[in-house]
Amino acid sequence: MKSIGGKMANMEQIVSLCKRRGFLFQSSEIYGGLNGFWDYGPLGVELKRNIKEAWWQDMVVRHDDLSQLPGTPSPYSMTGVDTTIIVHPQVWKCSGHYDLFHDFMVDCRDSKRRYRHDQIVGRWADAKGKRAFVTAQAGDEAEQQMERQAMKFFNLRAKNIEELNWEGTTICLTEIASFEEVLGPEAKALGTLTPPREFNLMFKTTVGALGGEEDAAFLRPETAQGIFLNFKNVLDSTRFRLPLGIAQTGKSFRNEITPRNFTFRSREFEQMEIEFFCHPNESAEWYRYWRDRRLSWYHELGISPERLRLREHHEDELSHYSTGTADIEYAFPFLAAGEYGELEGIAHRGDFDLRSHSEGKLDEKRRPLEVELGPDGKPKWRGSGKDLSYRDDLTNEKYIPHVIEPSAGADRATLAFICDAYYEDEAPDDEGKMQTRTVLKFHPRIAPIKAAVFPLVKKDGMPEMAKEIYLELKKRFNVFYDEKGAVGRRYRRQDEAGTPYCITVDGQSLLDKTVTIRDRDSLEQVRLPASECLAWISERILG
């Protein structure tokens, strides 16, 4: 979002443009839509493909694996995989998603709030002949909040605090069978909490036509696990050495409780993920490298630096096994001023993933990490039992690699690029009056249409020459031909689509084989031989 002439673009205008020009449509729209699902239209699919392609080219294909790049401890390799959406159900048990994504929630009928069942703590209390299980949300202030709740509920003043009797210790709500005597964290009466209800954040499906519950499988909530599963395959089938990054793009699925904000929180979405495997001693340095590299990638593709920020997670926000996580965040127009939405997370994951898939799911709360045990004392979720360590054939050192994970949302990036490109400015019409112009100032590399070719008027042989140029460019780029109506109107239409260049064949073209190329942002035109158009545009869009 940019402001020009003091007018701020708002999300409604952007959504409207997306639909009007064919960037994004609601999924199943003719049936009334489906919450949390979005389709890309003719312009949107080109934009998103270009963004994914830029990512793949920049991260994998064009990566210089021979040089030591600034900020890195050594040269490194990059490669890719494309793994399945459905994998062995055990994968999600060892990855931690199964436990984490099967939250039980309780709602409070009184306060209209919702809580995670396992994040409510409480303690039995009595006063004035009444008894209640007084609760609060787990956290540092839980004890104070419980006391406040109890004083309020029992109608006690501070001076009568000794009338309040606590029994036993603070325990989790999960230990309480019936909620009849439970006082919700913000409730005024007892028994207002609903029974715990399961929220399946992973999409469940069935493998096999007759499958029962034992054949249940899940659509992946992230592409990353497919990379871990193939870590050994990649090393065994190639001559790559560590450090090595393995990239993958693909669809993931999460049953978000509240899809919101256009495509920002969708239930079906596409990720662009890298799992970067390295020696534990160098992992901190690699983490910093990837964090900075990924931030600069957005800058290179033209995102406004002032709307983008890198946010390091606080220590208490980190996963227990992570020694560092940073989010790349964008100031989306649908957020309040000063708020940012996550585009990408760069996480130092240590050896959690490879060890979990080898030994069994690790207990994130234990230091050092150990396999999480079930009630029977055996591993809660068994791993594959396969050795996923790496032997360095130069030093003969054997170790379990540490992992840096730059995980980006392709749809979120696409949305950010659209929002960031949206401008309304003023340009003069043919009578010199200033008219509002809506323009998407995409970086030429990601623009859906690279160039439009127009005959200035539809006669005198101009269309013929323009079509020739169009067909020649079309062999290399997505280009657009238009001969209808006033040329100014055609320029404006391309501005809305974000087309960076418009090539116009005019009277002079017929005499000397030159054309004009009009720049979307500056509105300036240059004249050059028609035969040089391809080279001129190539130079500007290859990035």
Add this chain to the structure above:
RNA sequence: GCGGGUGUAGCUCAAUGGCAGAGCUCCAGCCUUCCAAGCUGGUGGUGAGGGUUCGAUUCCCUUCACCCGCUCCA
């Protein structure tokens, strides 16, 4: 999942318990030698389901979607 708001043409918006309108867009044609508003004609709509009624886009119920606020966000 809760509360509030909104659903009328591709877009922006009118109107009404009794034939649903405008502007822009779009399409066809005319005119046009560089930045959307010239001329002629044309396509096209009440989110879905049910109820009340002689008749519902309008009133009622249900549902779906979108927006705002909670909640959630590994």
